[in-house]
Structure formats: structure tokens, C-alpha cells
Amino acid sequence: ITPAMSVLSAVEGLGVAEPALESAVVPLTVAIVIALFAIQSHGTSRVGALFGPIMLVWFSTLGILGLLEVIRQPSVLVAFNPFYAISFFAEHGIAGFLVLGAVVLAVTGGEALYADMGHFGRRPIQVAWLAVVLPALLLNYLGQCALLLSDPTAVRSPFYLLAPDWALYPLIGLSTAAAVIASQAVISGVFSLTRQAVQLGLCPRLDIRHTSNEEEGQIYIPRANWGLLAAVLGLVLVFQSSSRLAAAYGIAVTGDMIITTSLFLVVARRRWNWSLPLCFAIGASFLTVEISFFAANAVKIPHGGWVPLVIACVTLGLMSTWRRGRAVLTRRLAEESLxxxxxxxxxxxxxxxxxxxxxxxxxxxxxxxxxxxxxxxxxxxxxxxxxxxxxxxxxxxxxxxxxxxxxxxxxxxxxxxxxxxxxxxxxxxxxxxxxxxxxxxxxxxxxxxxxxxxxxxxxxxxxxxxxxxxxxxxxxxxxxxxxxxxxxxxxxxxxxxxxxxxxxx
Incomplete structure (x- = not known):
């Protein structure tokens, strides 16, 4: 879902810059997605060298745009007072709770920190998150809130309207580059997970090609690549806007968060021998928040939230069938052997x-x-x-x-x-x-x-x-x-x- 969601939301800036270009959003998104998947067989080591500087420019731009608006409307800083969140829920009740389904989209991508930590280690992720990413995101979201306080009509696209007119097209280009990088991370993750599934006996043997003579982890799996491309194009053509795709994205991310916490508790209990009360306390603190986000998104299941659930069920069915079939086949061969x-x-x-x-x-x-x-x-x-x-x-x-x-x-x-x-x-x-x-x-x-x-x-x-x-x-x-x-x-x-x-x- 990430490639479809991120590229769509980036290209939708064209409709903000020039409403007449809105009809070009979907075709251009399709072209970018196809080009992204087409280059996978050539490897990503050269492109990867540019990822760091581009993302540094991206987050710096987010922070600067937000900071400029916060300076114009400093009263928005009262958002740090938790009293307003409490009073919001008290005043709006169930409607306030359902707003969590939209709020969670502000933190999507955080779940990928676990995968990044596996690639780079804990320290680089801590430094990048605390020194660059978190401050930039907070400033940008505060800036969007400040903009809406002063101009409620900016609700149609508060992010792009943060930028002055002269910077709008460069911002669209930078957003598209950041979306491509985010998509590349997901695609590389799919290749890595697919190889692990093959090795663990959860998937048939696949053609796995190395794209680098130096980095063992840089691989390319043709079937996974083209299968993922077909799925991404299907989402883009069916939903046609990031706002419609948000329901599927919310269910996918909050479901991933719940699964990650559950697996963490299994590791903590079985591998690290943490006490049951400690696991329960930590699990309750995390799962209370995550289940709340998931429940708030659950009302969107009929409106697109069913997509990740169907994908999950199909994937689970395929993997369990393969694992079970191999076990039956091994037993049959053993019966005929000596x-x-x-x-x-x-x-x-x-x-x-x-x-x-x-x-x-x-x-x-x-x-x-x-x-x-x-x-x-x-x-x-x-x-x-x-x-x-x-x-x-x-x-x-x-x-x-x-x-x-x-x-x-x-x-x-x-x-x-x-x-x-x-x-x-x-x-x-x-x-x-x-x-x-x-x-x-x-x-x-x-x-x-x-x-x-x-x-x-x-x-x-x-x-x-x-x-x-x-x-x-x-x-x-x-x-x-x-x-x-x-x-x-x-x-x-x-x-x-x-x-x-x-x-x-």
C-alpha cells in the first residue's frame, strides 16, 4: 500500500498548483510506479547513495515550512498541553474517538523503524529520529495546524499550501522523490521477506538474483517485483486518490503495530525471560493505544479497509497451504522409502x-x-x-x-x-x-x-x-x-x- 499511497499523495500536489492538472495525477502516478519497479533488476546501490542527502533535504524542508507558519501563529504551541486532547474527547465522545482513525496517519512510517534498525543498528536510528525526523514532523504538523487556524479554507491541502507559490512545484518534485525513496524501502523489504519465507519453508522456491557483488543483502526477485507492481497499480487505479486509500493504509499500519507488539512480548517472555507481570504491564500500555487506533479505523473497513485484510488472509492461506503440503509430501515420500x-x-x-x-x-x-x-x-x-x-x-x-x-x-x-x-x-x-x-x-x-x-x-x-x-x-x-x-x-x-x-x- 505504501508505494500507491505515498506516490499518489505526492503527485496530487499538481492539482493544488494547477486544478486543470488534476486529471493527470493518476496517469503520472502509474508512470512513476512502473518506472520505479522497472529499475529494480539493475540494483539500487547507485540510487541509494542519493537517498540520505535527499531525505535530509526533505525533512529540513518540512521543518522550515512548518516553523515559518508557527512563527506567524505561535498560539498553536498550546497543542502540547494534553488538557486540550482530554477536553476534545470529553466534548465529542465517540466522534472524537473515531478521529483517531485519521490521526494515526500522522505516525505512519514509524513502524518501519524496526526494519531500519535491523539494517543500521539502534544508534543511527535513535540519532536520525530524535535529531532530524521527529522535530521536522512536529514542526510541519504544527505549521499545518497554524495555517488552518488562520485560513480554514486551506483544509483542501494544508501541506502544499504551507509553501509559497514559487516553491510549490519544487516541493512537489521533492515530495515525489521522498515518496519514491519510501517505496524503494518497502520494495527492498518485500524482497528480503520473500527470501526469508522461501528459506523458512513458507513459500515455493523463487528465482533470487544478486544485484551487487559487495552487498549480500541487495537482491532482486522478479516474481515478487512484478507481483507487487500489479498490486500497486491495482490500488492506484481502483482508489485513484490518497484520501480514499487512507482507510486501507490505516488498517494496515495499526494492524502491523499490534502484531509487532505481540511478537515483541513473545520474544521478551520466551527469549529474555521477562516476568509475566512486566510483560503484561508493557503489553497493556502499548496495546491499549494500538487497539484504540485499530478500532477507530475499523469503521473504514467497508470503505477500503478490507484491502489489507484480504491481502493478509490470501497470504496466510498460501503460506499455510505450502507448509502443510510440504509436510504431507515429505510424509508420503518417507512412507515409500527405507x-x-x-x-x-x-x-x-x-x-x-x-x-x-x-x-x-x-x-x-x-x-x-x-x-x-x-x-x-x-x-x-x-x-x-x-x-x-x-x-x-x-x-x-x-x-x-x-x-x-x-x-x-x-x-x-x-x-x-x-x-x-x-x-x-x-x-x-x-x-x-x-x-x-x-x-x-x-x-x-x-x-x-x-x-x-x-x-x-x-x-x-x-x-x-x-x-x-x-x-x-x-x-x-x-x-x-x-x-x-x-x-x-x-x-x-x-x-x-x-x-x-x-x-x-
Missing amino acids: PLDAFIQRQAKKGDIHRVKGTAVFMTSSSNTVPIALLHNLKHNQVLHERIVFVTVVVDDVPRVPAKDRVLVEGLADGFYRITVRYGFSQEPNIPKALRLCKAFGLEFDVMATSFFLGRETLIPQMNSQMALWRERLFVVMSRTSVSATDFFKLPPNRVVELGTQVQL
């Missing part, structure tokens, strides 16, 4: 299977069962390689796993090895690179002389399964759109052998 230890013991006793030279790597999601691909290879070719390696990739519930903890090598018996490769949810698997780390365990690989065996499952939905039929069919469609394991694990394509099997869910 225990790994028993298989190795049987081969050692029989000794009649011909062993051919070379190394065979079998990718498997279960480290304790025989991969279906190995059973098919043995059934059809009647041979085993002299060195057989089972590789299982595990994604830990941490952002990054250091290289020293990346691989664990276990020698099983008679040329059989088991390797567990660990990654964090912010890292991308690279099996050839991980295999090179096995040299420290006495196991060396020549990747271009190694055969990688993968299983390719053809999924068949069936009635009376462990999932509803519609979810089975959805899982099948999601599986078909998944990026191949060869590409996802960075395997050399000319060294990969895929063996198929049919699986009834």
Missing part, C-alpha cells in the same frame, strides 16, 4: 551390487531415509557409485549461520557419507560452495566430476487426504511454479540427473 541405516547394512551384507567409479550426491530433505532418486537409480541401472553422499539442507531460525558451522560430515559405512548443510533464513543455499568446506573433514569434491541426483515429484491430488481437495490443487499449482532445485541450490546443470516419481497426496 530407513537409511537398514539400507546401508543390507548393501554391506549382500555386496552383489556393482560399484562404479565416481561420486554421487543425493539431495534429500530427510537425513534418515533413503532418497527416492537413489532407489530409482538402483532399480533401473543396478549400480551404485563408489562414493555416495546424502546432502540435507537445514535452515535455522536465525538470520545467518557462520561458515565454520556450515557443514557437518558423517562417515556412515562402505563409501556412504551424510552431510548436513546449515543456513540462516537470510542466506541463500550454494551446495558446490558448501561441499568445498568438507575438505576440512577429509572429504574432497571435484564438483565437475560429481553427479547430483534429484528427485522430481509429480503430484496427484486425491480425495480423503490430509488436506482439503482445493488446498491440494493449490499446492500442486504452487509446486509447478517453483524454481528448479538445480537453480535454487546453484548446482551445475550438466552434472544433474533428475529421476521422477508420482506421489498421491
Whole structure:
């Protein structure tokens, strides 16, 4: 919602500068949004170098415009007296409470501080917020209030009318640049979250491309990019103004605040071992405010607030279907497979299977069962390689796993090895690179002389399964759109052998 909301609100300044240009707001917004998403594949490192100075100019401009109006109308400073807020609620009752649904839009963007803190650390965010952003926002909002006190007709666009006539078009340009930067932050966040969802098993494998040789976190995901573009354009074309989109934005932001506080309390209780009374006290103080904001916005659900709720439900449905489907598929494959230890013991006793030279790597999601691909290879070719390696990739519930903890090598018996490769949810698997780390365990690989065996499952939905039929069919469609394991694990394509099997869910 942020790209649609921010770019629309910035471009709407054209209608303030020249009413005849109001009809150009939506087409121009569409063009800016398309251009923004079109450049994502080229990376944002060069553009990012300009973000800091532009945002410093932006917040300085906000503060100066507001300060000039406050100087003209200093009585507005009584807004700091909480008595006026209390008397407002006392006088207006439920109507005053519902005003919170609009007031919360003044603090939207604050929730992104959590994401920024993850990128830059706590100290830079504290300094930027307390020294620049908060003072600039307070001055600008006070300035808008002062303007309305002296000229109530400015309510049509108090922000742009703060500026003198000569500065209106430059302010529109600066607002658009700030909106693009805010949108870029959201788009980058979508890429990061999508990669984490893939790693955590909540999303099918996707094509993830690095756009920088220096920064590991700068990535581009084509499907996420174009899917988000379609959604943003849909919002712009349907709502066509920031005021109409405000209902959806309010529900999204206040819902995000409630979820963030709830997750914080889970971490504080389970990871930091805070006492229950302390968690309750902190949770009550935050949630009382946030739930009040959400409740005030709830009346807008029929007028656009339903959009983020629908998006949330669809996203949750897709992720839960994928997670559940993978669990059912793993169980079905395990039922058709054999225990790994028993298989190795049987081969050692029989000794009649011909062993051919070379190394065979079998990718498997279960480290304790025989991969279906190995059973098919043995059934059809009647041979085993002299060195057989089972590789299982595990994604830990941490952002990054250091290289020293990346691989664990276990020698099983008679040329059989088991390797567990660990990654964090912010890292991308690279099996050839991980295999090179096995040299420290006495196991060396020549990747271009190694055969990688993968299983390719053809999924068949069936009635009376462990999932509803519609979810089975959805899982099948999601599986078909998944990026191949060869590409996802960075395997050399000319060294990969895929063996198929049919699986009834």
C-alpha cells in the first residue's frame, strides 16, 4: 500500500498548483510506479547513495515550512498541553474517538523503524529520529495546524499550501522523490521477506538474483517485483486518490503495530525471560493505544479497509497451504522409502551390487531415509557409485549461520557419507560452495566430476487426504511454479540427473 499511497499523495500536489492538472495525477502516478519497479533488476546501490542527502533535504524542508507558519501563529504551541486532547474527547465522545482513525496517519512510517534498525543498528536510528525526523514532523504538523487556524479554507491541502507559490512545484518534485525513496524501502523489504519465507519453508522456491557483488543483502526477485507492481497499480487505479486509500493504509499500519507488539512480548517472555507481570504491564500500555487506533479505523473497513485484510488472509492461506503440503509430501515420500541405516547394512551384507567409479550426491530433505532418486537409480541401472553422499539442507531460525558451522560430515559405512548443510533464513543455499568446506573433514569434491541426483515429484491430488481437495490443487499449482532445485541450490546443470516419481497426496 505504501508505494500507491505515498506516490499518489505526492503527485496530487499538481492539482493544488494547477486544478486543470488534476486529471493527470493518476496517469503520472502509474508512470512513476512502473518506472520505479522497472529499475529494480539493475540494483539500487547507485540510487541509494542519493537517498540520505535527499531525505535530509526533505525533512529540513518540512521543518522550515512548518516553523515559518508557527512563527506567524505561535498560539498553536498550546497543542502540547494534553488538557486540550482530554477536553476534545470529553466534548465529542465517540466522534472524537473515531478521529483517531485519521490521526494515526500522522505516525505512519514509524513502524518501519524496526526494519531500519535491523539494517543500521539502534544508534543511527535513535540519532536520525530524535535529531532530524521527529522535530521536522512536529514542526510541519504544527505549521499545518497554524495555517488552518488562520485560513480554514486551506483544509483542501494544508501541506502544499504551507509553501509559497514559487516553491510549490519544487516541493512537489521533492515530495515525489521522498515518496519514491519510501517505496524503494518497502520494495527492498518485500524482497528480503520473500527470501526469508522461501528459506523458512513458507513459500515455493523463487528465482533470487544478486544485484551487487559487495552487498549480500541487495537482491532482486522478479516474481515478487512484478507481483507487487500489479498490486500497486491495482490500488492506484481502483482508489485513484490518497484520501480514499487512507482507510486501507490505516488498517494496515495499526494492524502491523499490534502484531509487532505481540511478537515483541513473545520474544521478551520466551527469549529474555521477562516476568509475566512486566510483560503484561508493557503489553497493556502499548496495546491499549494500538487497539484504540485499530478500532477507530475499523469503521473504514467497508470503505477500503478490507484491502489489507484480504491481502493478509490470501497470504496466510498460501503460506499455510505450502507448509502443510510440504509436510504431507515429505510424509508420503518417507512412507515409500527405507530407513537409511537398514539400507546401508543390507548393501554391506549382500555386496552383489556393482560399484562404479565416481561420486554421487543425493539431495534429500530427510537425513534418515533413503532418497527416492537413489532407489530409482538402483532399480533401473543396478549400480551404485563408489562414493555416495546424502546432502540435507537445514535452515535455522536465525538470520545467518557462520561458515565454520556450515557443514557437518558423517562417515556412515562402505563409501556412504551424510552431510548436513546449515543456513540462516537470510542466506541463500550454494551446495558446490558448501561441499568445498568438507575438505576440512577429509572429504574432497571435484564438483565437475560429481553427479547430483534429484528427485522430481509429480503430484496427484486425491480425495480423503490430509488436506482439503482445493488446498491440494493449490499446492500442486504452487509446486509447478517453483524454481528448479538445480537453480535454487546453484548446482551445475550438466552434472544433474533428475529421476521422477508420482506421489498421491
